[in-house]
Amino acid sequence: MSRFLFVVPPLVGHVNPLAAVAAELTARGHEVAWAGHADLLRRLVGPAAPVHDCALPDTDLLHRPPELTGPAAFRFLWQDFFVPLADAMAPGVAAAVERVRPDLVVADQHAVAGSLVAERLGVPCATSASTSAELVDPLAGLPKVAAWLAALLADLRRRVGDPTATHDPRHPPAGVVAFTTADLVGEVALPPGVRMVGPAIAPRPAGGFPWDRLDPGRRTVLVSLGTANVDAGERFLRVAVAALAARPHVQGVVVDPGGVLGHVPEAVVVPHVPQLELLARCAAVVCHSGHNTVCESLWHGVPLVLAPIRDDQPVVAGQVVAAGAGVRVRFGRVTAEGLGDALDTVLSPASGHRDAARSVGRSFRAAGGAPAAADHLAALAARSPVRTA
Numbered sequence: 190m191s192r193f194l195f196v197v198p199p200l201v202g203h204v205n206p207l208a209a210v211a212a213e214l215t216a217r218g219h220e221v222a223w224a225g226h227a228d229l230l231r232r233l234v235g236p237a238a239p240v241h242d243c244a245l246p247d248t249d250l251l252h253r254p255p256e257l258t259g260p261a262a263f264r265f266l267w268q269d270f271f272v273p274l275a276d277a278m279a280p281g282v283a284a285a286v287e288r289v290r291p292d293l294v295v296a297d298q299h300a301v302a303g304s305l306v307a308e309r310l311g312v313p314c315a316t317s318a319s320t321s322a323e324l325v326d327p328l329a330g331l332p333k334v335a336a337w338l339a340a341l342l343a344d345l346r347r348r349v350g351d352p353t354a355t356h357d358p359r360h361p362p363a364g365v366v367a368f369t370t371a372d373l374v375g376e377v378a379l380p381p382g383v384r385m386v387g388p389a390i391a392p393r394p395a396g397g398f399p400w401d402r403l404d405p406g407r408r409t410v411l412v413s414l415g416t417a418n419v420d421a422g423e424r425f426l427r428v429a430v431a432a433l434a435a436r437p438h439v440q441g442v443v444v445d446p447g448g449v450l451g452h453v454p455e456a457v458v459v460p461h462v463p464q465l466e467l468l469a470r471c472a473a474v475v476c477h478s479g480h481n482t483v484c485e486s487l488w489h490g491v492p493l494v495l496a497p498i499r500d501d502q503p504v505v506a507g508q509v510v511a512a513g514a515g516v517r518v519r520f521g522r523v524t525a526e527g528l529g530d531a532l533d534t535v536l537s538p539a540s541g542h543r544d545a546a547r548s549v550g551r552s553f554r555a556a557g558g559a560p561a562a563a564d565h566l567a568a569l570a571a572r573s574p575v576r577t578a
Contacts, residue, residue: 191570192220194291196282196303198274199226199245202415202481203297203319204233206368206559209391210295210317211238213563219570224278224285225300241288243281243302246273260334262499267338271299272345278302279349286310292573293363295566298323301342304358305350313573314361315566318383320480321369321508322501323359325377363569366562369484372552373508384565387556388484390465398467402457404440408472410532411462413444414498415479422477423449424521425496429475430456431525432532439536442467473535475528477520478502483509488554490547492535494528496520513545 195211197204204225211221211234220239223230227242234240279302286294286306294314296303307314318324342358356362364382368389379385403409412429414422426443427450433441434455441456450458464482468474468489476482478497483505486493493515495506509515516531523531535542557564 190218190220191292191567191573192289193222193566193570194241194285194289194294194303195221195223196278196285196294196296196300197223197225197230198271198297198300199229200299201229201233202479203299204230205391205481206319206389207295207297207317208234209389209559210366210562210566212391213559214567217563217567219567220289222285222289222291224282224303239289241281241285243278243285246277260331263334264337266500267341271301272341274300275302275305275345275349279306282306283310286312291570293566293570295366298359298365301345301358302349304361305346308351308354308358308361309349313363313569315363315569316359316361316365318365318367318369320501320505321367321374322480322504324365324367324369324374324379324383325504325508366565368562369480370549370552370556372549373484373487373512375508375511384562385556386561386565387553387558388488389559389562390485390488391559392465397461398459398463399457403442403470407438407440408536409442409467409470410439410473410475411442411444411464411467411471412456412475413462413464413482414477415482422447425523426450428523428525428528430458432529435525435529436532439472439532442471473532475532478506478509480505484553487514487546487549490543490550492542492546494518494531494535496523496528512549514542514549515546516542 195207214221222239224241224243227240230240282302283306294303294307294312296316298316298318304314360380367383367385370385370387430453443456443458444462445458446460468485471491474486474491475494478495495515495517497503497506498520506517510517516534518531534540
């Protein structure tokens with residue numbers, strides 16, 4: 190049996206896929222420990238899991254000005270979020286490696302401290318791609334931004350990694366586990382060492398939702414902008430409510446974590462939802478193109494209306510549209526009429542969007558998910574030159 194150290198950022202969507210993989214490895218008798226934000230990890234992976242706390246920067250990492258989009262949002266994300274996070278986490282990750290003595294470090298691509306500290310200490314590391322956008326070089330058309338990021342990561346490596354290494358720390362020699370399939374990513378040339386396993390879907394607690402408010406005589410539509418877009422989302426959520434109100438044959442479930450909508454009789458408005466269980470009852474999803482929401486929707490064969498805001502979301506939206514499983518609208522400009530038309534399109538059987546969503550979902554299930562990821566990581570760990578058991 191092998192020892193693993195999973196290194197993750199303080200972001201729910203980045204932890205959940207690896208939590209499913211960790212559960213699979215643990216069930217097989219392997220040892221899995223975690224490095225990251227302890228309070229979040231204990232909530233997501235359970236109080237029994239070994240957790241090594243890592244410091245966070247003394248700043249509000251999750252707050253970004255809502256007007257930031259495009260390259261400006263990307264620069265902010267790396268310069269003001271991921272790199273300060275890596276600097277802060279590095280000492281905790283190093284301490285965890287020394288205590289756990291893992292055969293393999295598994296680091297989320299955006300918890301860069303995991304990859305860099307592992308290379309410095311001579312421990313093999315594989316990364317996990319929490320978004321399929323990372324597999325298609327989203328900066329290919331932005332050479333100046335790509336050069337800026339490469340310089341930023343090189344400077345970070347000099348501080349916390351092995352200064353002699355030259356590879357992108359998001360793509361270490363042991364490779365990348367990607368929670369997607371070619372049916373969504375499309376026919377693209379992948380970086381070397383990528384193993385696509387499909388989404389790692391695992392049951393999550395489903396309490397606290399007003400299931401009795403769902404009308405079985407109407408089709409359910411989920412509207413969600415995730416947890417990191419509260420500041421930017423009020424206008425869009427109000428447009429969505431108006432579009433839903435004009436369609437009495439559907440019932441909207443609107444996720445409003447910031448409480449910006451107030452009382453809305455036309456829809457079920459809640460701060461959070463048991464997404465996996467709810468998606469099994471949905472006819473369509475309106476969302477920001479967050480990778481987890483997209484993959485969980487397609488897993489259930491649910492077509493999407495996509496309103497990407499920033500970061501990887503435009504790339505993911507483009508992949509869904511190319512697969513025929515959704516329609517894209519403009520987040521900042523769409524009207525209730527336009528959003529309603531898009532929703533009517535994906536709900537229509539004649540459009541083929543549900544059939545395409547189901548096709549992608551079948552590819553997800555065939556790829557193997559968490560068990561396939563566990564197989565791959567266990568094989569990598571078994572080849573580790575620093576095996577401890």
